[in-house]
Amino acid sequence: MDAIILQILNGLDKGSAYALIALGLTLIFGTLGVVNFAHGALFMIGAFVAVTVSRLLTLSHQVIDETRTDFLGNPLKVDVPYIYGWFGESTGAAIIDWAVPISILIAIPVMILIGVIMERGLIKHFYKRPHADQILVTFGLAIVLQEIIKYFYGANPIPTPAPQAFVGSFDFGALIGFDANSIIYPYWRLVYFGFSMVIITAVFAFLQFTTFGMVVRAGMADRETVGLLGINIDKRFTIMFGIAAAVAGLAGVMYTPINSPNYHMGMDFLVLSFVVVVVGGMGSLPGAVAAGFLLGILESFASMGAVIDLIPGINQVIIYLVAIVILLTRPRGLMGRKGVMEE
């Protein structure tokens, strides 16, 4: 039992990332009808926003520390972040420590801006072209974005730690009445899961309970009619693209402490997220979220020792296997609607 709970927990953080990226992909697909291969790149850019913020916060100037000397007896020069001077040493240190959560505030406007530029600048011109062209141009864009990041940040992963308060693990088993040390779970993964739930809820609430969301949903159902009613649906869809970019970006920001960001992390996640979207059902938002968590958890179950002994290599292929089975037995995915992406 404890082993099962542990695997479910382990699957949650990856599942959250899948769910968030797939949610954004589905938002874009459902509103604009575009298959966005550059969505993984947006996830990656989000992660690098966090890297940039933490670098900016630790921007330092050299100060001569009179109290300490180096081995030659000269006064020691120490790097002091500018932020210490502005907020005092303890507040400054706390701000640097909390760089990743702070990045969220910066990532939202940055990612929305990038998303809107992307939609207005490039994707807009591809609505009338075949899906294959959309895939290809966004694939090209993903390569370009990835190479730009590589040029500025190098090819190596950049460790970006979580705040001190969330470093380390806690004994989840003891909390829910199992033996001590049976289920050890890192704090940050729980934070990530909670965060993704908040984002997912926020997106759904936004679509469900605001007038803007209502118009967008109407546009998803029948774009032409909404346009005929005198509503500028294109503008709203552009904003939705921005929001989808922000969702991917935030998933990236929060993922940095789990996995040090590198320039190709987006592509790695993209392939799996597409599988998630297809399993969930093209154009279905709840489907994308459910499939994200489902596949994340399945993946973690498949990597249990007992399962691998039974079917060797299953941990490597489980996601693809599930995708193939689902696509062949339920062509519309778990919760796909009729008439979406069907020629």
Added chain:
Amino acid sequence: MLGLNKKDMNLLLLVAGLVIFAPFILNPFPEGSELAQFNAGYPDLMQRFVIFGIFAIGFNILFGLTGYLSFGHAAFLGVGSYAGVWMMKLLTMNVVPAIMISVVVAGLFSLLIGYISLRRSGIYFSILTLAFAQMSFALAYSVLTPLTGGETGLQLSLNDPRVLGISATETGSIPVTHFFGLEMRDSFELALGSWLFTFNAGYYLCAAVMLIAFYLSIRIFRSPFGMMLRAVKSNQQRMKYTGLNPKPYTLAAFVISGMYAGLAGGLMVSMDPLAGAERMFWTASGEVVLMAILGGAGTLIGPVLGAGLIKYMENILSKINSTILHEWFAFMPDGIEDVMVTLVYPFIGKGWHLTLGIMFMLVVIFLPGGLVEGGQRIARLFRRRGAKTDDSGAEQSQNTPAE
């Protein structure tokens, strides 16, 4: 001749000429000169040009004609490579059986995957092929290690039980691949003045195979079967209403293109008997997509051009570093030189992928017919300027596709 009309024959002869004289054409700069680094006429790279040309031609038969975008074609190339190496390990170092088994195994594998994947179309088809390829990659990398060599890749060893042939040469090394005695690494070097041209046996074998593959693809493009594949692309519904079942045609196209990929894999291991799982990774599949689109999907010569261009960039452009750039711009005043180097540097050397990505995007946005369409547009521009009274302008605009 050979069942081709005059235009296609000329194209085939042109390609044959380019391929046969490639050692000259690709080595335009004398040895030791500053521009010698742009020479691409060394055997290893020339082999890669034609092998990836075959791969791209095959991919084009599927994507260019039927419009089914496969994101998992590298799996067939990988499977073909493994089969080829096994043939060399068990039977003989002669490349012919190895290449044959590669084609057969890749064909069977693509029949299986195609049969399942082609039940869906559009994005679903792309995802299914991608999923299958990623699965093959993951399996080759982990569980199938006894069969594939896992992370280190599958390579020949000194104690392979080779039935027809020896496990090790007298000097105690692994025997080399050969074509009925002609060793693949045999080269004939011709020095003309300060130029050095290398004629490699392996390259010419690949080139001959590539010409045959190219000829077959022309025949497929011009055959009734090719027309059916185009019908699949333009309107499946209409095709069904006329009483034709599109499924067997697309499956046949898929298997043919899978066999082309296997052929490329077999040739690859014939040149260098080593097969690794990374050949099946989805980025490798993405690369062949880039090749076909960049050159011009649905055209005959486009994919070959695309393959050549990408491999040239990968091997030549990526070698240029900032020192060389400084040399180039040395004639400029110092300040401007530095500015130029900083401006150009991100696009070359290690950043060649950036150039590739930008080029690819530009082609997809502005030239959906790829470089071939670009060439045609330029040619038409000149022709129109040359002979305005000529009526062929109207005729030309009608037959833009294919070439």
